[in-house]
Amino acid sequence: MIIDDQYYNIIIIGTGAGGGTLVHKLAPTGKKILVLERGNFLPPENKNLSDTEIFKRERYHAPEQWYDNAGEPFHPQTNYSVGGNTKIYSGALLRMRERDFEEVKHQEGISREWPLKYQDFEPYYTEAEKLYRVHGKQGDDPTEPYRSEDYPHPPVSHESQILSICDRISKQGLHPAHLPLGLQEKEVKTDAEVKGIVPALSYPNVTLKTDAKAVCLHTNPSGVEVKAVQVEIDGQSHLFFADIFVVACGAIKSAALLLRSANGSHPKGIGNSSDQVGRNFMKQQMTAVVQLTPTANSGLFQRTLYINDFYWGYGDYPYPMGHIQNSGGLFQDVIFAESPPILSILAKLLPGFGLRQLATRSIGWWLQTEDLPTPNNRVRAVGSKLYLDYTPNNAEAHDRLVYRWQDVLKAVDSNTSGTVFSRNIHPRGEVPIQVVAHQCGTCLFGSDPATSVLDLNCRTHDVDNLYVVDGSFFPSSSAVSPALTIMANALRVGEHLIERLG
Numbered sequence: 001m002i003i004d005d006q007y008y009n010i011i012i013i014g015t016g017a018g019g020g021t022l023v024h025k026l027a028p029t030g031k032k033i034l035v036l037e038r039g040n041f042l043p044p045e046n047k048n049l050s051d052t053e054i055f056k057r058e059r060y061h062a063p064e065q066w067y068d069n070a071g072e073p074f075h076p077q078t079n080y081s082v083g084g085n086t087k088i089y090s091g092a093l094l095r096m097r098e099r100d101f102e103e104v105k106h107q108e109g110i111s112r113e114w115p116l117k118y119q120d121f122e123p124y125y126t127e128a129e130k131l132y133r134v135h136g137k138q139g140d141d142p143t144e145p146y147r148s149e150d151y152p153h154p155p156v157s158h159e160s161q162i163l164s165i166c167d168r169i170s171k172q173g174l175h176p177a178h179l180p181l182g183l184q185e186k187e188v189k190t191d192a193e194v195k196g197i198v199p200a201l202s203y204p205n206v207t208l209k210t211d212a213k214a215v216c217l218h219t220n221p222s223g224v225e226v227k228a229v230q231v232e233i234d235g236q237s238h239l240f241f242a243d244i245f246v247v248a249c250g251a252i253k254s255a256a257l258l259l260r261s262a263n264g265s266h267p268k269g270i271g272n273s274s275d276q277v278g279r280n281f282m283k284q285q286m287t288a289v290v291q292l293t294p295t296a297n298s299g300l301f302q303r304t305l306y307i308n309d310f311y312w313g314y315g316d317y318p319y320p321m322g323h324i325q326n327s328g329g330l331f332q333d334v335i336f337a338e339s340p341p342i343l344s345i346l347a348k349l350l351p352g353f354g355l356r357q358l359a360t361r362s363i364g365w366w367l368q369t370e371d372l373p374t375p376n377n378r379v380r381a382v383g384s385k386l387y388l389d390y391t392p393n394n395a396e397a398h399d400r401l402v403y404r405w406q407d408v409l410k411a412v413d414s415n416t417s418g419t420v421f422s423r424n425i426h427p428r429g430e431v432p433i434q435v436v437a438h439q440c441g442t443c444l445f446g447s448d449p450a451t452s453v454l455d456l457n458c459r460t461h462d463v464d465n466l467y468v469v470d471g472s473f474f475p476s477s478s479a480v481s482p483a484l485t486i487m488a489n490a491l492r493v494g495e496h497l498i499e500r501l502g
């Protein structure tokens with residue numbers, strides 16, 4: 001074991017939406033900060049943009065195996081690099097709605113109340129939107145929450161075909177809205193590497209170690225504080241010491257790290273006296289719908305549109321159904337993939353079309369529905385194996401959203417009826433468990449140490465100098481994409497840490 005001779009004020013493990021944003025917030029304090037990241041810098045290339053590369057060819061997916069509750073191995077869709085999953089995300093940066101912070105009744109159960117409310121997060125949403133350069137427009141979506149300031153940048157214009165679909169959707173009484181996007185320039189997303197880690201590294205007090213995988217935390221003999229983190233670098237074990245430790249490895253890997261750090265004082269894992277670490281794992285239900293259109297589009301445009309008209313229910317269905325956004329042009333699938341997943345299925349259904357023609361005659365839509373927290377959906381670490389026990393729930397709400405959206409699209413193009421095709425990413429009874437893009441909820445925050453892992457500052461109830469700052473703290477997932485809430489929370493916790501570090 002190599003003992004590092006430095007002593008840090010704070011060690012942050014992980015550089016994604018949570019960790020990368022927190023490092024940015026703390027860098028100007030002058031405190032001695034060590035950042036540990038198991039991946040390295042990704043080369044900047046267009047392929048970061050392709051859904052096909054991400055979902056089919058698994059270009060950026062970690063070469064490791066996890067296990068489902070039947071013990072079947074699978075390859076998770078997750079990314080280890082500086083910036084974490086924000087390096088491959090789509091940059092849709094939405095706020096949760098005010099009601100998402102309250103207890104909400106769904107058809108299959110309860111979406112948990114958050115211990116802090118929208119107004120507690122609002123200033124940090126505003127700060128996160130500035131940091132990540134969110135482009136958006138307020139006023140179109142009736143579910144939109146209150147904002148203290150307008151978006152920092154104007155919205156990206158819709159591609160002409162999307163604009164025309166917007167008009168026709170509006171005529172159905174719906175409220176299409178500009179999707180808030182974190183953008184550096186027109187086509188380039190902002191992420192936790194570019195907006196978080198890189199600027200933080202200009203401060204001499206911040207050190208980043210890449211290819212440095214944290215394997216466990218060590219406490220003092222009484223277990224009241226973490227003394228060191230054990231890290232694998234180049235096949236060697238190293239120990240790094242600090243006053244404060246922040247775990248920000250993503251909801252699944254943060255829970256695994258706490259569980260794998262079990263010792264005599266913490267026999268069930270560090271921070272796990274409540275037996276809640278790893279439980280209440282959520283990832284939202286997702287479906288991709290492809291719409292064939294009578295006229296062609298460029299196939300290379302941004303995703304710019306979302307629809308929340310069914311977010312809280314529709315007609316006589318009084319339960320939340322979810323969120324819809326367009327996927328962006330599909331032509332990049334043809335450029336980058338040998339076998340584009342959505343388009344190749346379409347090609348079989350419509351053999352008269354070539355792939356290029358299909359790509360420019362199609363519009364993709366992503367539909368996502370909240371899944372509900374339950375203790376048996378959980379991360380377990382057994383020896384070196386990682387298990388993800390997950391049984392999807394809230395399926396009818398999601399199915400209703402899919403069918404309702406197909407009806408909307410059919411009415412948009414009545415002359416193309418029968419050409420709307422739905423590919424369920426998450427069909428009932430057949431769980432593609434490897435899709436963990438929106439993972440959250442494995443270390444709930446709350447005020448009761450018996451039922452939550454973290455306190456309201458995201459510090460573990462059990463260990464005074466240990467924090468978890470990523471998607472783990474979510475008590476419920478909502479149906480909007482999670483990254484902006486993770487970033488905003490990192491800024492909020494950062495403020496607390498600045499005060500604590502003095």
Ligand SMILES: Cc1cc2nc3c(=O)[nH]c(=O)nc-3n(C[C@H](O)[C@H](O)[C@H](O)COP(=O)(O)OP(=O)(O)OC[C@H]3O[C@@H](n4cnc5c(N)ncnc54)[C@H](O)[C@@H]3O)c2cc1C
Binds near residue numbers: 086253483
């Ligand atoms: C394809 C895709 C598209 C997405 N699109 C959107 C979107 O448009 N909008 C949105 O809001 N969300 C989107 N998401 C989700 C979003 O990327 C995540 O919610 C967010 O990145 C999670 O932040 P995090 O800090 O919890 O974890 P991550 O961003 O996953 O960061 C965790 C970090 O910890 C590192 N790490 C893990 N284990 C260790 C270890 N043992 N030692 C050291 N380092 C470690 C990882 O390498 C990584 O850098 C998308 C995700 C994917 C995969």
